[in-house]
Amino acid sequence: MFRTREIAGRAGGTAGFVRVVVVSVGGAATAVTALPLIPNNEWWIRIWDFPRIQVAVVLLLVLVTAPFVMPLQRRGSAAFMGLVVLAIGWQAYKIAPYTPFHQTEAEAARLCKMDSRLRLLVINVVARNKDGAPILAISKRAGPDLLLLVETDRWWDRRLEPLKSSYPHVISHPQDNGYGLHLFSRFELVEPNVRLLIEDDVPSIKAGVRLPSGALIDFYGLHPKPPPIQDTAEREAELLIVGREVRELRPPLSPAT
Known part of the structure; x- marks a missing residue:
């Protein structure tokens, strides 16, 4: 018992x-x-x-x-x-x-001429990653017209050198704090600019991109600090600044003049 x-x-x-x-x-x-x-x-x-x-x-x-x-x-x-x-x-x-079950917010274009198309690839290389081969392989396989890489430092700046043979227009802004940026473009970049909108150590990119058709579009590349690092007021302020600029600028696609 x-x-x-x-x-x-x-x-x-x-x-x-x-x-x-x-x-x-x-x-x-x-x-x-x-x-x-x-x-x-x-x-x-x-x-x-x-x-x-x-x-x-x-x-x-x-x-x-x-x-x-x-x-x-x-x-x-x-x-x-x-x-x-x-x-x-x-x-x-x-x-x-x-998820794939949700309706897309932007409708697919029914017709877009080849010389007005743009292929974009964005890669976060992860600052602590020191294996560049997979990144180069993905870039080569995808073959984008615009390639934005974030969290690039001076090591990555050297490792990405081979991409310049395929991309004649380059913006390089390596940083060792995890907020470096590299932009590679097959198309002409008009008035490319690296900006410090909120903080001196968090850059962003703004550039016009001239498509083969002659049309000019605006490109913004950002990598704000994530919440685990700091409060999100400054992070969201940067996104709001760019959002307002986009709203006040010319249409997303404008004819060349």
Whole structure:
């Protein structure tokens, strides 16, 4: 009898521990789902706009596990499960626009002449990465007309030298702080400029691009600091500055004059 009670006590203790873990993890995942709803630029709030898939997976695991360790007939358990379901629904709603199931915001052009087309490739090389071969291989395979690389430093500046044989127009601005930029273009760059809009160590690129048709388009290349590094007020200010410029400039595609 005592042995049976001992085993039952251990089982109950294990179940209780698992229940505490499930509730703690589910509560934390629900909390970080709600945090981005706060209109605040603090980094520890805005960072949760990014790992939505990961948080959604954690919530799903909690939803599957909870019925086995919680008495669902209790109001507290039912309320907890309801909050988890709501959090999953909200994360799914925020993830949906980035899936193939969501309607695209920009309609595909029905007809675009070859000399008015532009192929663009953007690559984040990752500052700590020192293997340039895959980047060069991807660039060669994709064959873009415009190639923007971010987080490039002086090592990458030397490593990207072979690209200049295919791209006669180049803007090189290597930096060792993870915010360097390189732009390679097959087409003429008109009034290319490296700008420091908000901070002295975070550059951005603005340039006109002359297409083979003679049309001139505007190109902006940015790499703002992510939330884990700082609050997002300055980051969003940079995006807003460029957004307002784009709105006030000529149409996206204008005939040559």
